[in-house]
């Protein structure tokens with residue numbers, strides 16, 4: 497496993513400077529598996545998704561908000577909310593004691609209580625395994641929580657640009673223009689960072 501702490505730090509500083517919301521705090525713990533994504537389909541489910549995640553909501557987290565946030569995520573990702581099962585998680589090696597899906601518990605999102613676990617990121621994942629934790633904070637609006645979930649899910653389908661929008665601003669601006677959205681992204685605002693997730697996803701869908 498490899499964590500590029502220097503880039504993460506730069507990213508965190510930038511996010512701190514531009515926003516007190518935590519959307520920008522997310523990062524990826526990348527590892528050796530390459531971009532060969534295993535698409536997970538649920539047996540008998542005819543709905544169209546790139547993959548489907550199981551979602552476990554930790555007791556104490558606002559389940560209604562998580563439900564609304566999932567409804568606001570792109571259809572590329574399907575979600576099945578299941579009962580919280582402590583046997584499928586372990587203390588994260590990066591932000592213990594925050595829970596994280598155990599090795600082999602792929603395509604599993606844990607939504608944990610960010611007001612309980614100290615971490616300076618909104619969520620993290622081991623790329624291409626679908627193992628994700630998202631820390632919900634009481635102060636997050638629905639759309640911010642949806643953006644963090646979408647961000648971590650999109651990491652499963654990209655190869656390294658999702659966390660580095662500041663170095664990809666020209667390409668993003670072109671996409672903004674081509675998609676009739678506007679002229680120039682104001683990256684200090686959460687909405688533009690949120691839309692960047694869709695830009696990376698759209699590029700994947702067009703590749």
Ligand SMILES: [Zn+2]
Nearest residue numbers: 522523524659
């Ligand atoms: Zn990230």
